[in-house]
Amino acid sequence: MTDNDRTTPPRPSLRRIAGALLEIVQSRIELIGIELTEEKERLMGVAxxxxxAMLFGVLALVSLTALVIVVFWDTYRLQAMTGIFIVYLLLAAWCAIRARNILRDAxxxxxxxxxxxxxxxDALRPD
Known part of the structure; x- marks a missing residue:
């Protein structure tokens, strides 16, 4: 035997390398499946x-709007409607900004x- 044969580590068989690669791919696919399931469940719950919340919020706003307009119908009808409009506009802007920030920081x-x-x-790259 030569010195070169003693210093060279034995080569792993092609079958073992292929098996290891298949195990790695399988575990990564399982991880993707688990994460996808978790994300789907979270999104369904939040949706x-x-x-x-939107349904009940709209019902509450419609009721409040009707109440305010009825109360101020004889005296400050236009001012009451304008005030309600401004409040709704500010709330809509706040919600839009908040939603954008949540999506951006997700x-x-x-x-x-x-x-x-x-x-x-990194593990498969030669050093």
């Missing part, structure tokens, strides 16, 4: 609560999966 979907792919890529 349902958001729609219910975490990246599949963050854990992407981090694992990054680790895999």
């Amino acid at each position: 349902f609560l958001g729609l219910a 975490p990246m979907p599949f963050e854990a999966t992407l981090a694992e792919f990054e680790k895999d890529r």
